Amino acid sequence: xxxxxxxxxxxxxxxxxxxxxxxxxxxxxxxAKSLKAKSFLIEKIGSVACEKVLTExxxxxxxxxxxxxxxxxxxxxxxxxxxxxxxxNKIRDDFHEALKYEKFYxxxxxxxxEQNFGATWINLREQSxxxxxxxxxxxxxxxxxxxxxxxxxxxxxxxxxxLNNLQSKEIGLNTNSDIFKAITNEMVKHNYFFISFLGxxxxxxxxxxxxxxxxxxxxWKDYKEKESYKEYRLHHQYDYPDNFILEDNNLIxxxxxxxxxxxxxxxxxxxxxxLDVDNLGQLFGNIRKEQDGGELSKALxxxxxxxxxTIFSEETLEWRKLDEDDKxxxxxxxxxxxxxxxxxxxxxIIGAWDAVxxxxxxxxxxxxxxxxxxxxxxIKKEEDVTLSAGIVIVDPTCPVKLFAEMAxxxxxxxxxxxxxxxxxxxxxxxxKDYAVLLDxxxxxxxxxxxxxxxxxxxxxxxxSAKGFNALNNNDGVNFENIYKLKYYISKxxxxxxxxxxxxxxxxxxxxxNRLLNHKADLxxxxxxxxxxxxxxxxxxxLAYE
Numbered sequence: 118x119x120x121x122x123x124x125x126x127x128x129x130x131x132x133x134x135x136x137x138x139x140x141x142x143x144x145x146x147x148x149a150k151s152l153k154a155k156s157f158l159i160e161k162i163g164s165v166a167c168e169k170v171l172t173e174x175x176x177x178x179x180x181x182x183x184x185x186x187x188x189x190x191x192x193x194x195x196x197x198x199x200x201x202x203x204x205x206n207k208i209r210d211d212f213h214e215a216l217k218y219e220k221f222y223x224x225x226x227x228x229x230x231e232q233n234f235g236a237t238w239i240n241l242r243e244q245s246x247x248x249x250x251x252x253x254x255x256x257x258x259x260x261x262x263x264x265x266x267x268x269x270x271x272x273x274x275x276x277x278x279x280l281n282n283l284q285s286k287e288i289g290l291n292t293n294s295d296i297f298k299a300i301t302n303e304m305v306k307h308n309y310f311f312i313s314f315l316g317x318x319x320x321x322x323x324x325x326x327x328x329x330x331x332x333x334x335x336x337w338k339d340y341k342e343k344e345s346y347k348e349y350r351l352h353h354q355y356d357y358p359d360n361f362i363l364e365d366n367n368l369i370x371x372x373x374x375x376x377x378x379x380x381x382x383x384x385x386x387x388x389x390x391x392l393d394v395d396n397l398g399q400l401f402g403n404i405r406k407e408q409d410g411g412e413l414s415k416a417l418x419x420x421x422x423x424x425x426x427t428i429f430s431e432e433t434l435e436w437r438k439l440d441e442d443d444k445x446x447x448x449x450x451x452x453x454x455x456x457x458x459x460x461x462x463x464x465x466i467i468g469a470w471d472a473v474x475x476x477x478x479x480x481x482x483x484x485x486x487x488x489x490x491x492x493x494x495x496i497k498k499e500e501d502v503t504l505s506a507g508i509v510i511v512d513p514t515c516p517v518k519l520f521a522e523m524a525x526x527x528x529x530x531x532x533x534x535x536x537x538x539x540x541x542x543x544x545x546x547x548x549k550d551y552a553v554l555l556d557x558x559x560x561x562x563x564x565x566x567x568x569x570x571x572x573x574x575x576x577x578x579x580x581s582a583k584g585f586n587a588l589n590n591n592d593g594v595n596f597e598n599i600y601k602l603k604y605y606i607s608k609x610x611x612x613x614x615x616x617x618x619x620x621x622x623x624x625x626x627x628x629x630n631r632l633l634n635h636k637a638d639l640x641x642x643x644x645x646x647x648x649x650x651x652x653x654x655x656x657x658x659l660a661y662e
Contacts, residue, residue, distance in 0.1 A: 126194055126230040127201055128237050130245050133163055133187040135221035137465075140457065142220065143523040144444065148517050149368045149455060153334060154457045159221070165211065166223055173208050182407075183414040185422065186462055190414075192230075192323060200225060224248050232408045238401040326607045333426050335468075338365035339452045342661065346376065351662040369452065371467065375513035376659060377453055378469040383656025386472025387513050391524040392480065392506040394462040395536040400502065416488060417462055417502075424487055425464070427477050429454065438536055450476050462495045465524070470510045470653070477506055477539070478555055481548055503537035510542075510653075542649055553623060554650065558620060561647065562654035568612055572655055577606065578648040620644065 136159055143151040167189040171179050174193040195201035205225050212223040226245040231237045310432035327566040337343055347363045350373075357372055373386055379385035394417065404410045429451040451470035457465040464480075467474060481504050488502040507527025511520045527540040534545040546554065565574070 125197060125201075126192060128182070128230060129174075129191045129193060129205065129225060129227040130241050130242055131166060131168070131189045131191070132161075132226075132245060132249070133166070133221055134249060136187050136458070137219040137525070140221075141518050145371075145514065145517055147370075149334075149370045152455075152457050152517075157215045159187065159458070167191070169211070170208055170225070174204065177204065182411060183418070185414075185418040193227075198229075217437065221634060233405055234407045235404045236401045238404070238410065239398070240404075242398050304416075329532060330498050331453075333429060333454060333456055334364065336367040337363045337367055337369055337450045339449075340377075341448065341452075342380070345661040346373070346380075347564055349376075353603065369455075371455075371513045373572045374453065374455070374467070374469040374472075377448075379656075379659035380661065381469075381658065382471050382654045383658045384470065385513065385654040386470040386510050386653070387468075387515075387520075388468055388470035388476050388508060388510050389520045390466040390473055390506055390508045391528040392464050392466070392477070392504050393528060393532070394501045395505050397462050397531070413502075420484060420487055421462075421464060424483060425456075425480065428476065428483060431479065448472075459656045465521075467520075473508065474541075474650075475523070476557060477508060478548075478552060480504075481539075483508065485548075505531040505536050505541040507531050508541045510540065542646050544646060546643065546646075552642050553648055557619060557623075557643075558647050558650035559652065561616060562651045564615060564619075565651065565655055568660065570612070570616075572652060574613075574616075575648045575652050578616075578651075579645050620647070637651045 140152060140155045140159065143155070164184070167184050168182065170189070170191055171181060173179070174191060177194045179191055179193045182192055184190075193201075193204075193205060205227060209225050212225070216222050224245065226241060226248045228237060228240040228244050231240065340346070343363060348364065350357060374387045375385040378387070400413065401410055404413065413609040430449055432449060450468075450472055454476050455468060455469060466476065468476070484504050485501070505528060507530065508525050509520060509523040509527055511523070527543070530543070531538040531540040531545060534540075538545050538547060539551050540546070541551070541554075564570070565572070606620065609611040
């Protein structure tokens with residue numbers, strides 16, 4: 118019997134490569150709809166690809182270990198490496214053929230089971246990196262030149278495969294319409310569409326959207342001030358080239374996010390955040406048992422596909438009410454946050470800047486509590502599962518590809534600075550620093566507005582930060598100079614004393630800890646960041662009326 122010859126167990130990894138480049142390659146006009154459709158397609162293509170591999174490996178005991186975030190892992194058996202290569206190369210060719218005209222591709226890598234999950238995982242990770250560098254080595258057709266006629270055919274195949282039977286006037290080979298915007302329109306209008314990929318046709322309906330990130334998006338029906346904003350936008354329709362008619366089931370666009378923030382704070386900006394789990398390869402590499410690896414994978418996947426969404430119904434507490442007399446209802450994150458994608462170990466968030474900043478704080482807190490509260494014995498205490506993040510604040514008109522790249526660079530800086538960090542305004546902060554930064558900014562902005570303190574005062578806070586830094590870099594601690602800085606902030610003005618104490622007390626504690634050779638709890642760089650956020654929070658608000 119053939120099955121009796123099978124002796125070796127293998128672990129396979131499937132990766133969708135080029136996800137970020139593919140998803141963010143969109144025009145600003147209608148970007149929200151295009152991002153939704155592309156994120157949805159990537160999610161479903163990954164699912165179909167995993168099913169395809171499982172089907173092909175059915176005769177060799179193919180068993181899914183994990184799927185999520187554009188990757189999937191499958192155990193399978195084979196007689197030897199040569200037999201395994203023959204099986205996997207056939208599947209690789211099918212993927213290359215199906216995706217030969219696309220801007221993303223799927224790599225398949227596999228290694229022998231070392232009877233130690235961590236060792237197997239590390240070997241697979243290294244093999245995956247090698248395979249991504251020689252993606253088409255077994256597919257020589259990828260290097261065959263093609264003509265313009267071939268490109269016309271590719272457009273037809275693309276329309277047939279991914280958008281089959283959409284029945285929308287917005288889709289056609291002779292139009293300039295964005296086919297991804299059309300997908301979103303169809304999803305909203307009919308709650309279903311057809312997709313054909315790898316020879317498998319699926320009818321995707323509302324139930325298929327329910328538990329994936331592309332369904333957790335902001336719609337106009339959820340915005341409490343829609344009617345007044347609708348009038349405002351109608352009167353300024355020439356400033357909104359995408360759409361000024363706000364239908365309930367249409368997505369809130371990025372221009373509106375900027376307006377929402379300006380309505381609350383006076384600053385028309387959007388926030389863009391990229392978050393990623395730290396040291397994931399090392400965490401898995403230290404796990405010996407397959408079952409333990411499965412538990413960690415499941416915990417991460419559950420967070421990014423389920424727990425993450427519970428934050429969406431929470432209020433933007435940090436600075437929604439800057440004025441004690443403001444009786445407006447608080448808004449929830451859902452109407453201000455656009456999750457582009459969330460995978461097995463990372464996510465990408467866009468939204469109103471004043472919502473993104475506190476949302477990221479809540480996301481990190483929930484992630485830390487959930488992952489480490491349920492930590493099993495196979496994860497050492499010193500190896501807490503942590504997140505790093507990068508946030509940028511930009512104009513709503515900033516090109517999508519540019520702000521995506523900026524957010525990725527900010528995340529990279531956080532990772533290079535020791536991980537478990539967050540970068541904002543190009544400065545690296547611990548998560549504790551970040552929480553203090555947001556809390557202090559909210560209190561400072563509220564106090565300044567209530568007491569009619571001129572925003573020019575913020576320049577004094579920024580200048581005082583230079584003095585704080587100078588003292589912090591000295592070998593000793595001159596407490597006389599520290600108190601001089603406090604006087605500089607307040608000038609013994611009773612109204613300003615609150616601000617001096619708000620900024621001075623945590624700084625004083627940090628310097629005292631430094632004097633006692635304890636690790637300082639606070640990064641002095643938060644002071645100019647506090648001044649910057651407070652400035653953004655205290656401009657003249659946009660009135661819809």
